[in-house]
Amino acid sequence: MREAMIRKARISDVKTIQQLINSFSGEGAVLPRSLSEIYDNLRDYSVYCDGTEETICGTCAIHVCWENLAEIRSLVVREDFLKRGVGRALVESCLAEAHELGIHRVFVLTYKESFFEKVGFLTIDKSDLPHKIWADCLKCAKFPDCDEVAMEKEL
Numbered sequence: 001m002r003e004a005m006i007r008k009a010r011i012s013d014v015k016t017i018q019q020l021i022n023s024f025s026g027e028g029a030v031l032p033r034s035l036s037e038i039y040d041n042l043r044d045y046s047v048y049c050d051g052t053e054e055t056i057c058g059t060c061a062i063h064v065c066w067e068n069l070a071e072i073r074s075l076v077v078r079e080d081f082l083k084r085g086v087g088r089a090l091v092e093s094c095l096a097e098a099h100e101l102g103i104h105r106v107f108v109l110t111y112k113e114s115f116f117e118k119v120g121f122l123t124i125d126k127s128d129l130p131h132k133i134w135a136d137c138l139k140c141a142k143f144p145d146c147d148e149v150a151m152e153k154e155l
Contacts, residue, residue: 006093009045009059014038016056017045024076029111033074046093048077048086057081060090062097062106066130070098072108091119099155106155109148121151128152 025032044061058077064070077086
């Protein structure tokens with residue numbers, strides 16, 4: 001068996017990514033994503049594969065929002081791979097990609113504040129984020145009464 005790895009998502013991964021994300025969306029942990037959204041933003045996604053390139057154990061996206069701002073979104077890890085560093089590895093991979101693109105601010109809207117603190121994110125006021133980022137929030141059942149925590153990391 002090969003060593004676990006993170007790679008950029010491929011067309012053949014889209015349905016698995018959607019199933020993984022949407023399996024957590026019912027709990028309100030992440031926004032559901034349509035196949036169309038994932039295809040449109042496929043280059044944003046990375047996947048964590050355990051042993052083979054076909055077995056996807058987690059996914060995460062880094063979405064460029066503005067000149068110097070990106071969002072980490074759709075971070076999900078299969079339950080049987082929790083507490084193994086998969087989420088952290090995916091976030092660190094996204095942060096490295098943001099840095100490579102020349103982006104110096106990365107934010108996340110989350111319920112997992114302690115997880116993101118361990119990766120170096122700090123809590124910020126949601127009003128510090130540009131209005132442009134709220135487009136996805138319109139799809140959320142909790143909008144406009146969002147109870148997620150806004151966090152940011154400077155790179």
